Amino acid sequence: MQIDSKLPNVGPTIFTTMSKMAVDYQAINLGQGFPDFNTQPDLLALVSKAMLDGKNQYPVMSGILELRQVISQKVESLYGKYYDPETEITITSGATEAIMSAVLATVRTGDEVIVIEPSYDCYVPAIMLAGGIPKFVQMSPPSAQNQNFSIDWNKVKEAITNKTRLLILNSPHNPTGAIFDAADLDALESIVINTNIIVLSDEVYEHIVFDHLKHQSLASRKTLAERTFVISSFGKTTHTTGWKVGYCCAPASLTKELRKVHQFVVFTVPSPFQHALATYTNNQNTYLSLPNFYQEKRDYLTAGLKQTKFIPLTSPGTFFLLADYSNISDQKESDFSIWLAKTHGVVVIPVSAFYSNPDHIDSNHKLVRFCFAKQGTTLDEAIQRLQRI
Incomplete structure (x- = not known):
């Protein structure tokens, strides 16, 4: 039975797509924004x-x-x-x-x-x-x-x-x-x-x-x-x-x-x-301690990315940071993110996915989003893979 969709242009989200790639290619998932560690006991x-x-x-x-x-x-x-x-x-x-x-x-x-x-x-x-x-x-x-x-x-x-x-x-x-x-x-x-x-x-x-x-x-x-x-x-x-x-x-x-x-x-x-x-x-303290907790992770990933061809940008808030990949590729952001997952086993999110027209030139600034709400071992493995580029 066919219906007239109220959301005809909506399909699987970029988070669903990239998380599936993480599984398919045994990639480190620094894409979707969730911690890979448990809450407090x-x-x-x-x-x-x-x-x-x-x-x-x-x-x-x-x-x-x-x-x-x-x-x-x-x-x-x-x-x-x-x-x-x-x-x-x-x-x-x-x-x-x-x-x-x-x-x-x-x-x-x-x-x-x-x-x-x-x-x-x-x-x-x-x-x-x-x-x-x-x-x-x-x-x-x-x-x-x-x-x-x-x-x-x-x-x-x-x-x-x-x-x-x-x-x-x-x-x-x-x-x-x-x-x-x-x-x-x-x-x-x-x-x-x-x-x-x-x-x-x-x-x-x-x-x-x-x-x-x-x-x-x-x-x-x-x-x-x-x-x-x-x-x-x-x-x-x-x-x-x-x-x-x-x-x-x-x-x-x-x-x-x-x-x-x-x-x-x-x-x-x-x-x-x-x-x-x-x-x-x-x-x-359960929420006032969070800035120090996450800043340590932000700084750790930033330092790691500086050892690669990525150029990390500053991140004043959230548990995300952006990085410029213009030293690596001229691809648009979605293509680069797919290539990165397939070729180097690290999943990120293209910033262009957060625009109404992801393929437009004004939506592509050669930036991808990393999530650093991860264990140190996860960040270490991702950094090691990115250093090989």
């Missing part, structure tokens, strides 16, 4: 305890109150913004579900949504399923003066029309590792003030920021917080991407609409994980 013990204590039935739709209270305390401590646990915080099935629910709750047929690219791959399908129209604004690529991608806020302002409903932002940024500074929030404030534009801020890497820099959450600005879905994830902070537990902080009016969608998409999130995370996250 005390967190696992807390999950087991919750199960043994009978925390195995439906929790409330919005998430258990204890976990929402911990999130409220954490956000207020870090960013100075109080969110009411009862009406302004929702536990979701990962950040992806929070993003989908926020988009479906706010975007109507014909509404325009500004997407900054390169962008994470779940944004555009969510917009299309809601009947919205994605309007792409490309980041400025790295240069001799600035090794990081950056947003040209004048281009964002130019993209806004009377049909603009939503603006999706991501910092720390996947795939580039770029982070917002205070000037970025200043520029954003000047753009959205006196408008009805809603902002969705994907901040899942909020606790993975390096070199003593500070994450600039949109929750930290009153004028931004009052119009923003701030979305984060426990998967990134506890090395448990497979548990799919995230959360959304937003004003009560936005939260009310998000929960209407959330309750029919997943209804709620597994109870034992929520109880365990409530206890575990009450210890601030």
